[in-house]
Amino acid sequence: MHPTDTTHGTSDTTRSSRRARRFPGVLSFALLVVILLMMVLLPPMISVSRFQRRIAQSLSQSLGRTVHLDSVSLTLLPLPGFTFTNFVVDEDPAFGSEPIIRANSVRATLRLTSLWRRPIEFSTISFDQPSVNLVHLSNGKWNLESILLHAAHIQAAPTVQMKPGPTPRFPYIEATGARLNLKLDQEKTPFSLTDADFALWLPGPNQWHLRLKGTPARTDTDVADAGIIQIEGTLDRAASLGNVPLDLQGEWKEAPLGETTHLLFGRDLGVRGNLDLTATVQGTVSDSTIDARLRLIDARNADFVPSQPIQVDLDCLTTAANDFHAFKNLRCTWPPIASSPKPMLAVSGDIPDVRNLSATTLEIGTPGIPATTLFNWLRVSSSRVPDDVAVTGNLTGSITWHPASATATHWSGDLLLAGASLSTPASGSASFIDSDVSIQSIDSFLASQPKGRIARGKGKEKIAPAPTSGFNLAPVALALGGKEPAMLEGHVDHVGYTLHLTGMVSTARLLALGSAIPQFGDGLSQVLPPNHTPGPYRIDLSANRTWHGPQTWTDNITRPTPSRPHHSAHR
Known part of the structure; x- marks a missing residue:
């Protein structure tokens, strides 16, 4: 055989082998492209409107309040889930007619195991710029009380549980850009928390963990910057709101005194400096211990800068009772006893009812x-x-x-x-x-x-x-x-x-x-x-x-x- 024929035969064999090895890779890539195209193009073609009523009913049963949805759409990227538009949660008529929660868009992400087994589980529920109304009645009731107690009776597995079990896992609930409004009876107060980020999840079978961060605001004034309020801690299940165990830490920081007085009193009282307030709450809703520390840093008159501004470091301890409507055995010292055995100033007292401060x-x-x-x-x-x-x-x-x-x-x-x-x-x-x-x-x-x-x-x-x-x-x-x-x-x-x-x-x-x-x-x-x-x-x-x-x-x-x-x- 001619040497040239041998060379051509070897070359053809090599090319065939390469094509054979390349074909599975090309096929896999093409299949991946088709799957991605289907995940992008198919959801709009799939009608999930017939599930809208079932989803709204399911959410209503979970919250104990009627839920309304304008539309539901299916998305597969980046993770499978649903998007709800014009999400509205009705208020209990005893607290008014305005919805307790309203959000233009809510994204509910499915857990992957929900694609091939029942029941359906959501891993994350995300609210985009929701508006929440917190209502407090003169009889001491809050509109969130029934929702919390209703949720306490629903069995759920921890959010972080890796494998599915007999009970559905509690989703990670979050909100960004939220606005929390405060209403007393039927009157909306000017106080609110804006640009708030909120998170709630279940780290254990009987305990919720919450995190809240936002900017305090007042609608009837032009408060520019009143600092940042942060709250984080845990709430446990209980048969009634007063028996709910809690362990919370809160902070109001980076608060200029001028804007803070503007927020609290509706006008600038002419003081400057910064406020830093920290507090811990431990016990139950009806009976808890509050340990707070208030610091006023470089407090002074707004008209001039003195050589020695005032530094206030006030440590307070009190017992909150009657669902935080009463505060007993209030004790405050300046400076804190931990830093000075003989404080210059001591405050003590009792507040039987915050709704009647004259007592x-x-x-x-x-x-x-x-x-x-x-x-x-x-x-x-x-x-x-x-x-x-x-x-x-x-x-x-x-x-x-x-x-x-x-x-x-x-x-x-x-x-x-x-x-x-x-x-x-x-x-x-x-x-x-x-x-x-x-x-x-x-x-x-x-x-x-x-x-x-x-x-x-x-x-x-x-x-x-x-x-x-x-x-x-x-x-x-x-x-x-x-x-x-x-x-x-x-x-x-x-x-x-x-x-x-x-x-x-x-x-x-x-x-x-x-x-x-x-x-x-x-x-x-x-x-x-x-x-x-x-x-x-x-x-x-x-x-x-x-x-x-x-x-x-x-x-x-x-x-x-x-x-x-x-x-x-x-x-």
């Missing part, structure tokens, strides 16, 4: 706050307070808020600034304050004072009616340049405050005190004797200021008008 009892007390700390707080609130003011003393006492009665007001208690002194370099080393400073609630004050007090005006004695609320400043001795100390007393309440200053003073000392405490000195020079007589001389002055208004001083002594000099007439 609250609250006590605020201090074992001792240095006067320097009090003056630093004053410097944070006002840029007018000089830096060279020297103060000493220690504030002790407590005040209590309690339900008002026919014979008592809401506030009671006493505060005492012992060892008080105040001086400035310009006025020398002598202190302006020559006694302790005592502040008494009107209840405590009236117990030791006659009804009414004597006030002088234009040379006549007048009986002024005794105030019925607020706090009185007991007479404070002030060294203002006279042989005897001048006396300052006053009253403060929710409207504003009044001051009454009497005694011998010199102009220099009185104006120096007004410079050291600018709020006290506002308008003072306008009622001093003409040409600022050096003194000492006797004064009887009253000051009045409403909150956020100007201060007005009044001279209660009628002074003779200086006679004009007589000029002789020259003819």
Whole structure:
């Protein structure tokens, strides 16, 4: 045989072998392409509308509320599942007529084992930008209560269970871009949680795990950024809502104080800094322990930046009862006891019903706050307070808020600034304050004072009616340049405050005190004797200021008008 023939035979054999090996690969690829094309092209051709009613009925039975779907479509990529459009869950008529859940699109992904066995199981149910209405009635009921209890009676296997079992596995439920609205009875409040992400799954046979993250908002204001609220934890099955065991952790972080006050009170209260609130809740819905920590970082007035902003670190512990409508044994300390064995400030009390705050009892007390700390707080609130003011003393006492009665007001208690002194370099080393400073609630004050007090005006004695609320400043001795100390007393309440200053003073000392405490000195020079007589001389002055208004001083002594000099007439 010719050598050339041998070569051609070998080459033909090799090519045939290669084609034989390549054919299964080409066939597999072509089959894969056909399958992918079928998964893309066939779902629109397959009508699942006949399953729409069955799916809606199944979801209604699962939620215990009627579910409406406009349409159902089948998708095979990236995983087999259904897409529901205009998904609506009706509200219980007892809570109103507006749907509890509304979503334009919901995607339900099938577990792969559902393709060849029953029952059908969903691995994930995803809501796109749903709107959820949380309704709370005046009788204490929530609209989610019946849904939670209904779900608690449905047997389900854990979401993470790998193999199918006799009971269907609970799906992973998630929502992105959600909006949670709060309604009280039939009225929708302006408060909501926007851009919220939510997840719920069943890690164990009897326990749900939830995760929620969103931005608090208020619809009747233009709140720009009030931080982020996050909640995560577990809820267990129970026969009633009050018996549901829970273990939750929550945080409100990255919250600017200006926007936070705008959110809570409807207006910017003029404070700056940041808020960080963390809390843990453990127990049951009807009886749980709450451990919370509130931190205000670099808190200050919005109008200026002080040299030392206020740092607040408040630790609170309380027991929530009656489905979080009551809070018992509230105890707060600043700073936390863990960081300081002797806190500067302690708060205690009880809130029998958050729907009736007038029944609250609250006590605020201090074992001792240095006067320097009090003056630093004053410097944070006002840029007018000089830096060279020297103060000493220690504030002790407590005040209590309690339900008002026919014979008592809401506030009671006493505060005492012992060892008080105040001086400035310009006025020398002598202190302006020559006694302790005592502040008494009107209840405590009236117990030791006659009804009414004597006030002088234009040379006549007048009986002024005794105030019925607020706090009185007991007479404070002030060294203002006279042989005897001048006396300052006053009253403060929710409207504003009044001051009454009497005694011998010199102009220099009185104006120096007004410079050291600018709020006290506002308008003072306008009622001093003409040409600022050096003194000492006797004064009887009253000051009045409403909150956020100007201060007005009044001279209660009628002074003779200086006679004009007589000029002789020259003819």
